[in-house]
Amino acid sequence: MADESKWKPPGNGDDDEEEVDETAYKAVKDAVLFVIEVSSSMLRAPPPTDSKKAGTDSPTSAALKCAYALMQQRIISNPNDMMGVLLYGTEKSKFNGEDESSASFSYPHCYLLTDLDVPAAEDVKALKILVEDEDEFRKLLVPCKRDVSMANVLFCANQIFTTKAPNFSSRRLFIVTNNDDPHANDKAAKASAAVRAKDLYDLGVLIELFPVTHPDQEFDRRKFYDDIVYNQLPTDPEAPAPISGATKASSTGDGISLLTSLLSNINSKAVARRTLFSNLSLELGPGFNISVKGYILFKRQEPKRSCYVYLAGEKAQIATGVTTQMASDTARTVEKVEIKKAYKFGGEQILFTPEEISSIRNFGDPCIRILGFKPMSMLPMWANLRPATFLYPSEDDYIGSTRVFAALHAKLLSSQKIGITWFIARKNAAPVIAALYPGAEELDENGTQTLPAGLWLIPLPHADDIRQNPDVTALIRAPEPLIDRMRDVIQQLQLPKAKYDCGKYPNPSLQWHYRILQAMALEEDLPEMAEDRTVPRYRQIDKRAGPYVLDWGRELQAQHAAWQKENSFGDGGVVGSKRAVAVAGGDAEGDGGGKKRVKVEEMDDGGMKKAYEKDTVAKLTVAVLRAWLEGKGMDGKGKKGELVDRVVGYFESR
Secondary structure, three states: OOOHHHOOOOOOOHHHOOOOOHHHOEOOOEEEEEEEEOOOOOOOOOOOOOOOOOOOOOHHHHHHHHHHHHHHHHHHHOOOOEEEEEEEOEOOOEEOOEEOOOOOOOOOOEEEEEEEEOOOHHHHHHHHHHHHOHHHHHHHOOEOOOOOOHHHHHHHHHHHHHHHOOOOOEEEEEEEEOOOOOOOOOHHHHHHHHHHHHHHHHHOEEEEEEEEEEOOEOOOHHHOHHHOOOOOOOOOOOOOOOOOOOOOOEEOOOOOOHHHHHHHHHHOOOOOOOEEEEEEEEEEEOOEEEEEEEEOOOOOOOOOOOOEEEOOOOOOEEEOOOOOOEOOOOOOEOOHHHOOEEEEEOOEEEEEOHHHHHHHHOOOOOEEEEEEEEEHHHOOHHHOOOOOEEEEEEOOOOOOHHHHHHHHHHHHHHHOEEEEEEEEOOOOOOOEEEEEEEEOOEEOOOOOEEEOOEEEEEEOOOHHHOOOOOOOOOOOOOOHHHHHHHHHHHHHOOOHHHOOOHHHOOOHHHHHHHHHHHHHHOOOOOOOOOOOOOOOOHHHHHHHHHHHHHHHHHHHHHHHHHHHHHOEOOOOOEOOOHHHHHOEOHHHOOOOOOOEOOOOOOOOHHHHHHHHHOOOHHHOOHHHHHHHHHHOOOOOOOOHHHHHHHHHHHHHOO
16 A cells, blocks of 8 residues: 555545644625716816825726726635626616616616626726726716716615625625715605615625715715615624724825725725634633634735646636545555554554544534633743634624623733633644733724724644753853944834834735736736835935944944953963864874874763653764764764664664
C-alpha cells in the first residue's frame, strides 16, 4: 500500500474535523440595487474651488462611477452576488423589455440601466461606456419635467427583487439623492411611499440612504426619509447589519471629492456578514446559558482559482476532479471501507477504527464555558496565536441573550477584566482555552463605525505551543545616552495618531492580480503597475528623522570608542576573544612549537542516553556529537541538525 502520510482520505462529515476551519464560514448571497436620482441638481457639477481634492463630477456621475467600481469589485471577489442600477427621474423609461413606446408603461420615468443579476463582463463594459462617454451620458440622462412618485420607484424596486432575487438572504436597496423632500406638498404621496417602503422591509429588503448635500443647504432626513429608512435588523439574521445611525451626508461643496466620499460609504456596507458558527451556547454558570454567533472580521485574502477548465474540446468546459486511492504494489483501487487511520509511534503504525477516532476526539458538545476571570493586564500581546473570533448575541435559542450579553460586556469593560473560557467550536473540534476580551466601539473622525462593540474570543497557547527561550549568557545593555537618541528617532517615525490604519494599505500583489484579471476579462489594455502603498516613503523619512539618525550614529561611535577603551588590553587584544580561548600558539608555551589542539570533551553512552531522554541532544556541541558518533562507527560529518538526527535515530531504533 502507498504511504498513508502522503495523502489524506476525503471526508464526508464532522469526523475529519480537528480544529476550527476558518475557511468554512457560512457565505451569504447578496443582492444590491442602486437607485440613483436623475435631476437638474443631481446633474450639476460642483462649483470650482481652490482645493486640490475637490471633485468635478456631478452627483449622478459620481454615483454611477461608484456603482461601476463596486461592480468591478463584485465580479471578482463575490462572483455569486447580484447587482443592478435603476435610474429614476429620466425622460426615457425602460423596464424588463418595456419602454416609452409601450401602450401602458408600468413605471414611467424609471430607467433600468442594469438589471439585477450576477454581473457579467458585458454589463461592466456597458456601464463603463456610460461613465466615460460624455455624449452617451448626456443622451441618456435627460431629466424629466414632472415629479416622480417615490412610491412608484419603490414598487419598481420591489418588483425587481421579487422576480430576480426571491430567495436571497441579503437584499439591499441603495438610494442616492439630494432631494430631502420629493413630495413636499403631497401628503398622500408621502403616505403611499411609506407603505411601499414597509412592503420592502416585509420582503426582507434593507434600504440604505446615501444623501448628497447642497453647498447652501443641509440634507434633512426628517422631512421624508425618516419614514422610508428603518434602522432595524431585517428578519433574516444572516443579512448585513444596518448602519448605526444615519450615514454622513456627502457634500458637493467642501474639499472632499464626492466620488471618494460615496465610495467610502458604500464600501463600508458592501461586505455582508460571515458566520463562523451560529447559535453556540455561552455558559456563564451551571444552567445559565445564552446563545451567541461567531464572526471572522479579519481574514487574509488571497487570489484563488475557483475551478479547472478543460480546453481540448470544441469549447472551454469546467472540469470536475475525482480522487481515487490506489495500492502502490498492484495498482488496485482501494475502497473507502478498506482504509484505516494510523498514527506513527516508536517507528510503528498504530491503527484506529473510525469509532475509536471519534471517541478520542470527543471532548463534549460545542460550547463556550466561562471558567473564571482575570485582569486584562495579564493577557500578553504574544498570546494571539490565531485570529480572534468576534462574538455577538443571538435570540434564537435563548430569549434574553442580548440583554445578558450586553451586561457581561459592560461589566468586563468597566472592570478591565477578561474571561477565561473552555471553547469547542463544533463537533469533534479540539478544545481551546480562550480569553473573552471586551472590545469597545470605535468610530472615525466622521462618526462612522470602524469597529463594533462586542466580545472577542482569543485562543490562548498551550504549554506545548510555547518554544524555549534562547540561551543568552551575556546581555549587553545599551547606555542611556544611546537609548535617548533612539527615542528621538522613534518619535519622528510614528504613524498618524500613533495607530496603524489597515484600510490605507491594500495588498499590492492581490490588487495587481485583480487588475490583470479584470483587464483580460473586459478585453482592456494591460494596466500599468499600481502604486504600492506599502513601500516606505524614504524621502519623507529622511526629512523627518534623518538628522536624528545621524545624531544617533555619532553617539554610537562615541559610546563604542569609550567601551573599547574600558575593555581593551595594552596590546590591542580584547577580553574574552575567541582566538585566545579556542587556539593557543606555540609561542604561548615558550617552546616555539605549532598550534596545539584543544581537548574535546567526551560523553559516554549513559550521558548521551540521558540527553536523549530529556530531549536535550540539540544543546550539545558539534564536537561532542561528532566524537560520540565516530566512537560508534557512524558518520560524523555534516551540519549539527544532521548529527542530532543520527543520535536520535540511533536510540529510537534500539
